[in-house]
Amino acid sequence: MLTVYEYPEKKTWKSLLVRPGFDDSSLEASVSNILKEVKQNGDEAVKRFATMFDKVTIKSFLVTTEEINAAASLIDDKLKQAIEQAKSNIERFHQPQLQAEEPIETLPGIKCWRKSVAIEKVGLYIPGGSAPLFSTLLMLGVPAKIAGCKNIILCSPPNREGKLHPAILYAAKLVGVTQIFKAGGAQAIGAMAYGTATIPKVYKIFGPGNRYVTYAKQLVQKDGIAIDMPAGPSEVAVLADETANASFVAADLLSQAEHGNDSQAILVTTSEILATDTKAEIEKQLAVLPRKGIAEDAIKNSRIFLVKSIKEGIELINEYAPEHLIISCNDDETIAEKIVNAGSVFLGNYSPESVGDYASGTNHTLPTNGYAKAYSGVSVDSFIKKITFQKLSREGLQEISKTVELMAEAEGLEAHVNAVRVRLSNE
Structure with a gap:
C-alpha cells in the first residue's frame, strides 16, 4: 500500500x-535487432515478429475498406455517440491552434514572416491488447487532420484472429486516417520509420506503447525519424x-x-x-x-x-x-x-x-517521466513545421547593410560581407 x-x-x-525503474540492458539488444531485421527484410520481418510476439499469422497488413465499414456495425450506438462527441470537443479545442501569423516589418523595406506547413507523412501507433486506446487515436488523428497532414498512417497490433478492435477502426475512419495496418510492437515502429513494401515510411511517429515500442521510437530517432516526445x-x-x-x-x-x-x-x-x-x-x-x-x-x-x-x-x-x-x-x-x-x-x-x-x-498525449520540465503535450503544432520567409527591398538592404557587414567581419566571414556589398555596389 x-x-x-x-x-x-x-x-x-x-x-x-x-x-x-527497470533494467533496459536486454531491451536495447532486443529492440535494436528487431529494427535491424525490419530495415533489411521489410514485410517478411514484420510478419515473422507478429507470429513470434502477437501469436498471429498476418497475410495482409492493410485493413480493407470492407473491414473498416463492418466495424461500425460491431459498436454500440451509444459508444459511437460518445466517440463522436469526444471528437467534436477535441476539434473545438485544437482548431484555434492553427492561426496564420501577420508579416512583420522589422525595418523599412525588410519584411519577415512565418508560415505553418503540415508534416506530409505521419505515423500513429495505437496500442491494442487489453486496453485498445481508440481515445488516443482521436487525440492524434484530430490535430493531424487540422494541421493538414496529407498521409496519416495508423499501425496497431491485431488480436489472435488477426483483427483490430472495431472502436479503433471506427475512430480511424471518423478522423480521416489514410491507411490502417495490422502491425504492432517495435516492428511496427521500424516499419513506419524505414518503410516496407506495404507500410509507407513516415517523417514523424506519434503514440504510446509498451517498453519495446517506447525504446524503438527512441532508437529510430537516431536515424533521423522525428517522434512526438520522450515517454515513460x-x-x-x-x-x-x-x-x-x-x-x-x-x-x-x-x-x-x-x-x-x-x-x-x-x-x-x-x-x-x-x-x-x-x-x-x-x-x-x-x-x-x-x-x-x-x-x-x-x-x-x-x-x-x-x-x-x-x-x-x-x-x-x-x-x-x-x-x-x-x-x-x-x-x-x-x-x-x-x-x-x-x-x-x-x-x-x-x-x-x-x-x-x-x-x-484537451490532448491526453503528454510528457511523462519528468519531461514536462521541457516538453509540451501533443497539439496541432506537433504536426506542423514553421518555415520563415523574408523579403528585402534595395532600400531595406541598404538600411541594414552596415550592421550585417560589421557582424560578419567580426566573425571572419568575408563571403558573408561580400554577399551584401556586391548587391549594393551593383548599379
Whole structure:
C-alpha cells in the first residue's frame, strides 16, 4: 500500500520522487535487432515478429475498406455517440491552434514572416491488447487532420484472429486516417520509420506503447525519424488541502494506477486527515477494480507526501513535473498560476483526470517521466513545421547593410560581407 512521507526535507525530494525503474540492458539488444531485421527484410520481418510476439499469422497488413465499414456495425450506438462527441470537443479545442501569423516589418523595406506547413507523412501507433486506446487515436488523428497532414498512417497490433478492435477502426475512419495496418510492437515502429513494401515510411511517429515500442521510437530517432516526445509510464499527482474529498482523490490515484504496473500516482497534501482517509478509500475502491492486480502493483510505486504548506507542495510538484496534475484545493486557480512543470492540469474537485483522457477537448498525449520540465503535450503544432520567409527591398538592404557587414567581419566571414556589398555596389 502507499507509503506516507511526513514532512520530508527538501534535500530528500529527489530520491523520494524517483520513477519506477527497470533494467533496459536486454531491451536495447532486443529492440535494436528487431529494427535491424525490419530495415533489411521489410514485410517478411514484420510478419515473422507478429507470429513470434502477437501469436498471429498476418497475410495482409492493410485493413480493407470492407473491414473498416463492418466495424461500425460491431459498436454500440451509444459508444459511437460518445466517440463522436469526444471528437467534436477535441476539434473545438485544437482548431484555434492553427492561426496564420501577420508579416512583420522589422525595418523599412525588410519584411519577415512565418508560415505553418503540415508534416506530409505521419505515423500513429495505437496500442491494442487489453486496453485498445481508440481515445488516443482521436487525440492524434484530430490535430493531424487540422494541421493538414496529407498521409496519416495508423499501425496497431491485431488480436489472435488477426483483427483490430472495431472502436479503433471506427475512430480511424471518423478522423480521416489514410491507411490502417495490422502491425504492432517495435516492428511496427521500424516499419513506419524505414518503410516496407506495404507500410509507407513516415517523417514523424506519434503514440504510446509498451517498453519495446517506447525504446524503438527512441532508437529510430537516431536515424533521423522525428517522434512526438520522450515517454515513460503514465503518472498523476494530486495536490490537495483539507477541502478535498478523499474518495475523489483515491479514485483519481487509482484511475492512473490501472494503466500499468509501472504507473505512478502521488498525493501531496497539507492535511493529515486527508492522507489517512485517502489510504482507506484506496483499499476500499481497489477491492472492486477489474484491473486490481495491475493497480496494486502501481500503488506500490506510489507515494503520499504530507507537507507543511501549499507553497511547499507547489515546490514539490514542480520538482516532480507530473504528466497529469489535479489541484483539489480551495484556491485552485491561484495555485495553478504557480505551476510551471506539468503536462496537463485539472482544477477543483469536479475535474477528474479521466475527463481529459477522453472528451473535454484537451490532448491526453503528454510528457511523462519528468519531461514536462521541457516538453509540451501533443497539439496541432506537433504536426506542423514553421518555415520563415523574408523579403528585402534595395532600400531595406541598404538600411541594414552596415550592421550585417560589421557582424560578419567580426566573425571572419568575408563571403558573408561580400554577399551584401556586391548587391549594393551593383548599379
